[in-house]
Amino acid sequence: MGSELFDIPGKVALVTGGTRGLGEVAAVAMAKAGAAVAVCGRSQPDLERVVRRITNMGGKAQGFFLDVLDRSKVNKTVADILDHFGQIDILVNNAGVNYRVPLLDFPEKEWDLIIDTNLKGYFLMAQAVVPGMLAHGYGKVINMSSVLGAVGLPMMAAYASSKGGVDQLTKVMALEWAKQGVRVNAIGPTYFETELVAQVRDDAERFNFINDRTPMGRWGHPSELEGIVIFLAAPASDFITGQTVYIDGGWTAW
Numbered sequence: 542m543g544s545e546l547f548d549i550p551g552k553v554a555l556v557t558g559g560t561r562g563l564g565e566v567a568a569v570a571m572a573k574a575g576a577a578v579a580v581c582g583r584s585q586p587d588l589e590r591v592v593r594r595i596t597n598m599g600g601k602a603q604g605f606f607l608d609v610l611d612r613s614k615v616n617k618t619v620a621d622i623l624d625h626f627g628q629i630d631i632l633v634n635n636a637g638v639n640y641r642v643p644l645l646d647f648p649e650k651e652w653d654l655i656i657d658t659n660l661k662g663y664f665l666m667a668q669a670v671v672p673g674m675l676a677h678g679y680g681k682v683i684n685m686s687s688v689l690g691a692v693g694l695p696m697m698a699a700y701a702s703s704k705g706g707v708d709q710l711t712k713v714m715a716l717e718w719a720k721q722g723v724r725v726n727a728i729g730p731t732y733f734e735t736e737l738v739a740q741v742r743d744d745a746e747r748f749n750f751i752n753d754r755t756p757m758g759r760w761g762h763p764s765e766l767e768g769i770v771i772f773l774a775a776p777a778s779d780f781i782t783g784q785t786v787y788i789d790g791g792w793t794a795w
């Protein structure tokens with residue numbers, strides 16, 4: 542039996558923050574499913590490493606410098622990717638940052654950085670990439686959200702606000718482009734071991750709180766993200782749009 546439902550050969554996937562963590566998992570997943578990958582990030586050594594990882598697997602990839610905070614750089618990088626690959630069929634909005642302090646101590650500068658990266662960055666990327674998808678009548682946008690788009694945790698004021706915003710942005714994007722072949726969905730991961738959550742991983746009390754809060758009793762393994770990214774990028778999910786799919790060991794089922 543073939544697996545065309547989950548194959549995306551001939552497609553081009555752009556992954557922001559593809560240089561490590563869950564973005565690297567998403568970039569590799571896109572290549573495993575057959576897409577050419579525009580790996581985007583700000584660290585040249587990491588760009589080269591992820592591109593090498595994909596090409597060593599027999600996949601096709603090219604690295605591009607991208608800072609999602611700057612509209613003119615976003616537009617320039619997207620133009621460079623279109624010059625290189627000719628099209629962008631799949632946009633994985635993944636670049637994200639966090640800062641953990643109680644709300645009354647939250648520095649305005651960190652608030653702005655989190656909202657500008659995690660929420661406005663997705664909007665800027667969509668404005669740059671989606672017109673090309675609409676012109677082709679096909680596209681998949683995958684926005685990396687979080688369980689914190691749906692539930693709150695202390696010290697996560699800006700991050701949870703940004704992810705709640707991503708879930709709403711996902712719905713609006715989906716509604717605006719539904720009739721033109723562009724599907725938009727979000728992924729809501731629980732805690733997965735990456736640099737972003739290293740502080741939490743190293744704090745036994747917080748690490749165990751996450752385990753206790755999760756019906757399956759553990760954090761996610763980064764490789765467990767692959768399946769959902771492939772599903773949302775592939776024909777198997779063609780009649781799904783505007784949804785946030787939680788990959789959280791049951792956390793949001795409470």
Ligand SMILES: NC(=O)c1ccc[n+]([C@@H]2O[C@H](COP(=O)([O-])OP(=O)(O)OC[C@H]3O[C@@H](n4cnc5c(N)ncnc54)[C@H](OP(=O)(O)O)[C@@H]3O)[C@@H](O)[C@H]2O)c1
Nearest residue numbers: 558560562563583608609635636637687732733735736737
């Ligand atoms: N890990 C988790 O437990 C978890 C749970 C739920 C949701 N998420 C979400 O998953 C996504 C990836 O998180 P992660 O855990 O993989 O984090 P990570 O390991 O810290 O990686 C974050 C990525 O975002 C990039 N990035 C940050 N600011 C950027 C900017 N201004 N422009 C371009 N790229 C930028 C980083 O690139 P540089 O190397 O250049 O900084 C890096 O590639 C985020 O949206 C996060 O909120 C993660």
